[in-house]
Amino acid sequence: MSAAIELEIKPHQGWQRIDFREMWHYRELLGFLVWRDVKVRYRQTVLGGLWAVLQPLIAMVIFTGLFAHVANIKTDGVPYSLFVYAGLVPWTFFANAVGLSSNSLVGADQMIRKIYFPRLLVPLGVIVALGLDMLIGFGFIAFLMVYHHWPVSSSLVTLPIFLFGTFLAASGLGLALSALNVQYRDVKYAVPFFTQMAMFLTPVIYPMRYVPGRIATLLAFNPMAGMVEGFRHAVLGSPVSWVLVARSIGTSLLIFVAGLFVFRRMERTFSDVI
Numbered sequence: 001m002s003a004a005i006e007l008e009i010k011p012h013q014g015w016q017r018i019d020f021r022e023m024w025h026y027r028e029l030l031g032f033l034v035w036r037d038v039k040v041r042y043r044q045t046v047l048g049g050l051w052a053v054l055q056p057l058i059a060m061v062i063f064t065g066l067f068a069h070v071a072n073i074k075t076d077g078v079p080y081s082l083f084v085y086a087g088l089v090p091w092t093f094f095a096n097a098v099g100l101s102s103n104s105l106v107g108a109d110q111m112i113r114k115i116y117f118p119r120l121l122v123p124l125g126v127i128v129a130l131g132l133d134m135l136i137g138f139g140f141i142a143f144l145m146v147y148h149h150w151p152v153s154s155s156l157v158t159l160p161i162f163l164f165g166t167f168l169a170a171s172g173l174g175l176a177l178s179a180l181n182v183q184y185r186d187v188k189y190a191v192p193f194f195t196q197m198a199m200f201l202t203p204v205i206y207p208m209r210y211v212p213g214r215i216a217t218l219l220a221f222n223p224m225a226g227m228v229e230g231f232r233h234a235v236l237g238s239p240v241s242w243v244l245v246a247r248s249i250g251t252s253l254l255i256f257v258a259g260l261f262v263f264r265r266m267e268r269t270f271s272d273v274i
Contacts, residue, residue, distance in 0.1 A: 018260055019118070026118055033125030038132055052133035053140045056088035063205050073206055078236055079148045082141075087204040089137035090162070090231045094170045094224055095195040097127045101174030102191050105182050109274045119267050120260075123178045127171055134163075141235060153237030161249070162230040168252040169223035172259030179266040182274050203228055208244065220244050223252040 023030075042051075064081045067073045075083040101123035105112065108122050145152070181187040202224045203211070211219060219225050226241075226248025233240035 018264060023118055023120065026121060029117055030121045030125055030128070033121055034129045037126055037129035041129070050136075052136040056085060056092045056137060057140065059088055059092075060085045067205055073210070075207060076238065078232075078238060079144075079150070082144045082148050082150060082236065083207075083232065083238075084205055085144055086141055086232045086235050087202075087228045089134060089141060090166050090228055091199060091202060091204045091224065092137070093130055093134045094166055094227075095199070096133070097130050097170035098173045098177065098195055099191050100130070101126045101170070102177035102181050103188050104174075105178045105270065106185070106188075106274065112274055113271055119270060120175065120263060123174045123263075124171065127167070127174055145236075150236065153233075153235065155234050155237055157234075158230070159234040162227050162234055162245075165223070165230070165249045165252045166227045168249075168256040169227065172252070172255035172257070175256075175259035175263040179263045179270075182270055183266065198222070198224075201225075207238075208241065220247045221251050223248050223255060227252070 060081055063084045067080070067084075073080065104123045104126045105119065111117075112119065112122075144150075177187055177191060199205075201219060201222055203219075208216060208219070208225070208229055220243070226245040229238075229240050230245045230248075232238040
């Protein structure tokens with residue numbers, strides 16, 4: 001009679017590696033989560049996808065009335081409404097992605113408790129789903145360009161660089177904050193406040209040339225500073241500092257890598273704490 005074998009399964013300790021092969025294996029689940037989030041966001045809404053335009057549009061009207069006419073901010077020839085809307089599209093995606101993804105794990109607590117799957121897919125699914133809102137925002141930018149008779153820039157070919165950098169920054173922060181929110185539920189109250197304040201540290205409503213030298217150096221490490229300026233450069237042909245862009249992309253990459261490892265470090269406790 002063979003001897004009994006005792007097998008003990010223990011969670012990994014310390015920092016965890018990122019299993020990209022496993023992520024690829026569960027790619028269909030990611031697609032399902034993205035589709036689910038899109039349907040849930042627009043279910044039983046009167047305006048549906050128009051909310052993706054209305055949010056930056058209302059902000060554009062307010063900022064145009066306040067800063068173009070009261071503060072008299074100049075934008076190097078670009079109509080201010082077009083200038084600010086082109087900045088609001090990537091910023092709105094970033095702010096919504098960080099806000100919604102940071103609360104995504106808590107909202108998926110039943111699924112996390114019952115079955116195993118890569119938990120990274122939950123916040124990533126929320127962020128990828130918001131890409132539809134950005135595409136709708138692109139459509140309204142095209143309308144504004146036609147309205148203002150603004151030509152399409154040859155720099156449009158650089159747009160994927162800035163979209164990718166924006167996704168990295170939003171995903172890195174979203175992953176880290178979603179993991180922290182499982183442990184500390186007051187994260188969901190802090191995130192909206194800090195994203196609102198961060199908008200004023202990002203050149204959404206003003207060009208970077210208005211920022212004094214020392215402050216501009218610090219703002220260069222804001223990942224969205226270079227992404228917003230680069231987005232305008234790609235869409236409108238506005239001047240851009242490639243040093244600023246390089247720093248922002250480097251910061252976005254660091255934030256994404258840090259977010260991945262923070263998430264993986266805390267992931268093993270999700271089922272117990274959530």
